[in-house]
Amino acid sequence: MGQRIAGFPDTVIITEVGPRDGLQSEAEFIPTAQKIALIQSLLDAGLRRFEITSFVSPRAVPQMRDAAEVMAAFRDRDDAHLTALVPNLRGASAAIEAGVDAMVLFASASESHNRKNVNRSRAESLAGFAEIARLAEGSGTALQGAIATAFGCPFEGDVALSAVLDQAKAYRDLGMTHITLGDTTGMATPALVIDWVQALAEALPGVEFALHFHNTRGVGLACAYAGLSQGVRHYESSIGGLGGCPFVPRATGNVATEDLAYFLEESGVETGTDLDRLIEAAALAEHLVGRELPGQIMKAGPRLKTASMDSVRTANG
Amino acid sequence: MGQRIAGFPDTVIITEVGPRDGLQSEAEFIPTAQKIALIQSLLDAGLRRFEITSFVSPRAVPQMRDAAEVMAAFRDRDDAHLTALVPNLRGASAAIEAGVDAMVLFASASESHNRKNVNRSRAESLAGFAEIARLAEGSGTALQGAIATAFGCPFEGDVALSAVLDQAKAYRDLGMTHITLGDTTGMATPALVIDWVQALAEALPGVEFALHFHNTRGVGLACAYAGLSQGVRHYESSIGGLGGCPFVPRATGNVATEDLAYFLEESGVETGTDLDRLIEAAALAEHLVGRELPGQIMKAGPRLKTASMDSVRTANG
Incomplete structure (x- = not known):
């Protein structure tokens, strides 16, 4: 573990x-058994919080049609916190029945993206969340909120901080105390992150914020640095960097979990993860999808993995 | 331009x-005319400092056998600062004759890497630099120093800060007031950068330090963030991320200039560069080497380049 960078929290939770x-x-379709093996390898690497599946229409998202089976494989892991994305009442019922710890409700900070993503206005999304909140009451299942396109919209450009603040307040009023800011298409910058995080912490002091960055423009970990400098303790990432950017064919998507964990541990921040095992899980993920993933540390290995002097050729630095 | 992050310098020079x-x-071999076209496109994008070539044995590094011709194409650009790597007296004579603004002398902070890279001990390298310094005296050509493996050695692992400090002092004693810390194989971490930069600034107050990071383990721009937080104003990078890591086949090497410039400008730091033109230069670099380069922003485009809503398919955030 590296020396702690001044201002960084001492521990971070990675979802x-x-x-x-x-x-x-x-x-x-990734067979259910392979999904379960991947999640098991992530547990073995020390991760304890998962957005494990989503309870959506199998017609809309066939890949998630095994949501209940995936949940069933892990619902008895009391040491793990399992969430699932839920778009509507039907999904919420299924998620509660499946025993998720929390349902994640999501809408975009931009009107166009919300319409494109879920075919509703933002107001309609929030009205739907109120119904889900009533259903969840007394079920023992918590609600979390996710704000997509929180740092910019691929259709509209910049997103107003006020839109993000209003949405977070609406979430809080529905009982959500854990809210994720999603950088859906990699438009976050470190300066925006600092602004947003400061304003949200001030406006909503009881709420925990999580940051979810994409590395689409190379600054995913620089954005995490910005969040850490403000004391943010929750980050979301994807093993190997699984999950592309739907807008640009060659661009990368989610920040890779093992790269994030490496950065954190080398910055003196405890994550509870084992880097070697994260790299193994990333290799498994790469195997499952059958193509190279964008994570870096899985290719280069830990920094102190030394090479033999005979194994390489150099050419002047 | 983004809002300036507290503690960051107002301007940065990218080499x-x-x-x-x-x-x-x-x-x-990249034909000389194509090298010249690439450098011209980088000048057109606003860059003004270049490590433009190296005056080495054409047998050892055939790619650089056109060093004098490349220099000749730009030596009259008085608005550009052109440096060349020089391994020995013969190279130094050629560089002076070619009219470089500064010669870059390089040795590694680790004994094994220096031996592997230039087949000499570190002490032998420094003795050679003293001869070059005598040759340079009165020539009007400045000397710069580069410390390879400044944050770790692929053969030895961690490198002691004291080794870096001693080497930087030896460089300063030979008259070098601009010294680059090279993260040759991507072993720098933000925490190490902060430590090294603070110690070097304290020990060598008159010296300008430049930071050169590799993105081999994904933290290249996070390391730049660390340097910026300490007020470091000089960074080296490579268009498109040209230049691999000689140690790991799939791993990436240099931080991409356009990604660095994007990060800086979005953090309120002036670089004098034009992002659209940097992206054009990166595309040209990709064309010259005939394969995909690791730079991100060249694939995704600037953050406010909006997409048409009909052009994409999304699936729940």
């Missing part, structure tokens, strides 16, 4: 979103 | 190393 956010955009 | 560090490891 692994690969099994849901990462896999859902895969065209080929 | 583009792609034409030397990036291209030298290409197996296929």
Whole structure:
């Protein structure tokens, strides 16, 4: 573990979103047993919070049609916190029945993206969340909120901080005390992160904020640095960087969990993870999807893995 | 331009190393005219400092055999600062004759890497630099120093800060007031950067330090963030991320200039560069080497380049 960078928190909780956010955009169905093996390898690497699946229409997102089976494999793991994405009442019922610890409700900070993503206005999304909140009451299942396009919209450009603040307040009023700011298409910058986090912490002092960055423009970990400098303790990432950017074919998506964990541990921040095992899990993820993933540390290995002097050729620095 | 992050400098100088560090490891010779076209496109994008070539044995590094011709194409650009890597007296004579603004002398902070890289002990390298310094005296050509493996050695592991400090002092004693810390194989971490930069600034107050990071383990820009937080104003990078890591086949090497410039400008730091033109130069670099380069922003485009809502398919955030 590295020396702690001044201002950084001493521990961080990483929520692994690969099994849901990462896999859902895969065209080929990943067999349920392989999803379960991947999640098990992530547990073995020390991760304890998962966005494990989503209870959506199997017609809309066929990859997630095994949501109940995936949940069933892990619902008895009392040491793990398992969440699932839920778009509507039907999904919420299924998620409660499946025994998730929390349902994640999501809407975008931009009107166009929300309409494109879920075919509703933002107001309609919030009205739906109120119904889900009534259903959840007394069920023992918590609610979490996710704000997509929180740092910018691929259709509209910049998103107003006021839109994010209003949405977070609406979530809080529905009882959500854990809210994720999602950088859906990699438009976050470190300066925006600092602004947003400061304003949200001031406006909503009882709420825990989580940050979810994409590395689409290379600054995913620099954005995490910015969040850490403000004391933010929750980050979401995806093993190997699973999960592409739907807007640009060659661009990368989610920050890779093992790269984030490496950065954190080398910055003196405890994550409870084992880097070697995260790298193994990333290799498994790469195997499951059958193509190279964008994570870096899985290719280079830990920094103190030394090479033999005979194994390489150098050319002047 | 973004809002300035507290503690960051207001301007940063980027030294583009792609034409030397990036291209030298290409197996296929890049024709001189194409090298010149690439450098011209980088000038058009606003860059003004270049590690433009290296005056080395054409047998050892055939890619750089056109060093004098490349220099000749730009030596009259009085608005550009052109440096070249120089390994010995013969190279130094050629560099002075070619009219470089400064010669870059380089040795590693680790004994094994220096021996592997230039087949000499560190002490032998420094003795050679003293001869070059005598040659340079009165020539009007400045000397700069580069410390390779400044944050770790692929053969030895951690490098002692004292080794870096001693080397920087030896450089300063030879008259070098601009010294680059090279993260040759991507072993720098933000916490190490903060430590090293603070210690060097304290020990050598008159010296300008430049930071050169590799993105081999994903934290290249997080390391730049660390340097910026300490007020460091000089960074080296390579267009498109040209230049691989010689130690790990799939791993990436240099931080991409356009990604660094994007991060800086979005953090309120002036670089004098034009992002659209940097992206064009990165595309040209990709064309010259004939394969995909690791830079991110060249694939995703600037953050406010909006998409049409019909052009994409999304699946729940």
